[in-house]
Amino acid sequence: MALLEVKNLTISFGGLRAVDDFQLSINKGQLYGLIGPNGAGKTTVFNLLTGVYRPDEGIIKLDGRDITGLKTININKAGIARTFQNIRLFKEMSVLDNVKVGLHNSHQYHTLEGIFRFPKYFKVEREMNERAMELLKVFDLDQEAGYLAANLPYGKQRKLEIARALATGPKLLLLDEPAAGMNPNETGELMDTIRFVQKEFDMTILLIEHDMKLVSGICEELTVLNFGRILTQGKTGDVLNDPQVITAYLGE
Amino acid sequence: MSFISYLINGVSLGSVYAIIALGYTMVYGIAKMLNFAHGDVIMVGGFAVFTIVSTYGLPPILGIVVAVVVCTILGMVIERVAYKPLRNAASPLAVLITAIGVSYLLQNAALLIFGANTKSFTSIVSVPPLKLAEGKLNISGETIVTIISGIIIMICLTLFVNKTKAGQAMLAVSEDKGAAQLMGINVNGTIALTFAIGSALAAVAGMLLCSAYPSLTPYTGAMPGIKAFVAAVFGGIGSIPGAMIGGILLGIIEILGKAYISSQMADAIVFAVLIIVLLVRPTGILGKNIQEKV
């Protein structure tokens, strides 16, 4: 059974069908790409999957559970975490604390235990620090743990966002243009990191991307969106050679 | 009959609020700041008229001119000295606190010059009261003048913003400062002009307010300033028709609340209505609803 099962997902904004009859099926452990020209509705799909928007029609199932119309935080608790096209870090907090916020729901103690510093506070905080440092190490960010997130270079900010999303212990990770604004070197490094995350965390990943090198390099399957509708779906190699896709990208 | 006269008084007070709220809303629209000192510019306008007319015994028309000129210059100076340097500050709170500082400054300067005693302001309105329905309905000259000036100002301002180049520049700057600059609009000049107009309106509001409620202290402007701010938010801050509607509604609610519910509770009623409106329409009656893009 597929981990993520999406059926005829549709949403309109003021008469415009931003996403129309969208289908998707991703198996556990897959690295899946969602591509398409600007304005095709890719980010809207992410927003629908994460509960930022409620779909007009359609069903979203994660691991067999219907999560359609849940609130964002409950979708995260159900197992979907994401990153954002325009990086959204907690800029005035330390790198370590950014990840620790991601650990919020898995490492709990009561507010009063926190204020009055019960032994449980120290125990859980220590666990959180250890877990957060492990995650930071994966992304080669452990040296910068004490920095303010705002002071990280761009590429590292993108990585921190992925680390934070992983901290919530998701079943499915959504990456919205992770390579945007990166130079070829950084992109190459990012590809390795994404592959590493897929293997090491046994993670299922859905990513939106413009960079064809990255897409063809790491995605096993692709869905191409154009004007809110699916243009084609299938194995990466087949999709990229599809004349329809080439037309959509390059124009007539 | 008394209901109608309350209603007329409400519209009159509301017109004053609307004129002040216009200044608030224009400045907010263009500089994205709450000009807490706006209410105190009203007070300065009141004192300017008071000095010319009551102290020196000169004709009221001269008082009006002097008040408008003084407030216009004052508004522009405040903008230049206190607000402009903070336009790109890291937090919008910086300019808010500075505005509070300017408010303290104006109040305490007035306190030094004019003293803390309440001045009784002689009305500068010489229009006779209007007696309607065989004398049952008595509308004071101040009320008539206030409502008429309110209408004139609103029409002029709407025409100015929609029909003149400077007005269009204002709209452009309030929409997007950077883009307006690229289109060759003098952003600094436009912002200064907005402050000038807002302060001139405050001067007019000052003398209307003092003519209708003839007591003047350095703190006269504070509460009407806050109420007008409420009116601007009520109507949808940044919107000129919104400020007019908000101001007039607020005036009516205040007067009717005083008359029929409780005079001590009038302010609470005004604020409660504001809260209810904002809970139903989080950006006010005519405010645009902007959703954050994810």
Place this chain on the structure above:
Amino acid sequence: MSKTYSKLNLSKTTKSNFITYLLVIIVYLIVQFLIAGGHMSSLMKGLLVPLCIYIMLAVSLNLTVGILGELSLGHAGFMCAGAFAGAFFSKCMQGSMPDMLRFLIALILGAAVAGLFGILIGIPVLRLKGDYLAIVTLAFGEIIKNLVNVLYIGRDSDGFHFSMKDSISLRLKEDGEIIINGAQGITGTPHDASFTIGVLLILISLFVIQNLVNSRDGRAIMSIRDNRIAAESIGINITKYKLMAFSISAAIAGVAGVLYAHNLSTLTALPKNFGYNMSIMILVYVVLGGIGNIRGSIISAVILTLLPELLRGLSDYRMLIYAIVLIAMMLLNWSPKAIEWKERIRETYFSGWKSGKGDSAKTAAKGKGVR
């Protein structure tokens, strides 16, 4: 490596918190020393308890403005709610229990009532943003003040009587007494407040706020401040944590109110003490001390409370000068040009220094909180 880093991180904030407590205690000891040596005028002595009240208000407002990142202009309203709840309790219970216990319960009650108001107001209000939130909190503050002014409560052998009209409509029996008398407020609240109690309450407030900020819940609150959408996407309950910060902030303001009420023989709700002007004054402390900087709030509350007194020699000009100093300080601290200029000076003349102070000033200037 990882372990040492996390330890280092923890000890850094612990150290900073410790400095704050130490600062308060040292100032307390100095003041006690001055009083004992007779070096303090009665005027200054009279300022000590209000100073504690302002510090508590500033520190608690900083939780809302700096840590949660929402602009509130109604903080004095919560202080008002706490003051009247505490004074009401003390007036009713005077003589029927030990004074210290009664005052302690009054403090807790004031915190609870103000905190409850915080939740009640917070539920509808915290959906709003920025300036809209500011004006609605201002409106709520004014409503609380206004309601207290028309509130009449009396007690006789039949129990409590309540009215919103006047004292006569309470219909008290001969043995009855009016406890809250509308605009005349509450008279004869026992004078329990002292500088020592004030300082103790400051330390408790600091303990609560600083430990909250450095806990799981504090991080959740700050994550909402920095990026609400991202916080939601990783499972942070926005409403819960906004309400938590807002109500804790209100509760501490309530405690400050109880202290205020027990420092005066007559408690009335005036624009001066519980109006929006008071809320604004507290906000000035917070912004000038550095948004989100708890220790800064304390220092600026002290300086700005003492400043008018130090300027007393200038008599009539003192408030004018206060206003000018305020504007000048804002321009110097926040104007991008002034910041650049200060930076240049530092680089030219103090380039050898690479102190932590410069770093913290830089991050403070970046402006946390409300944007």
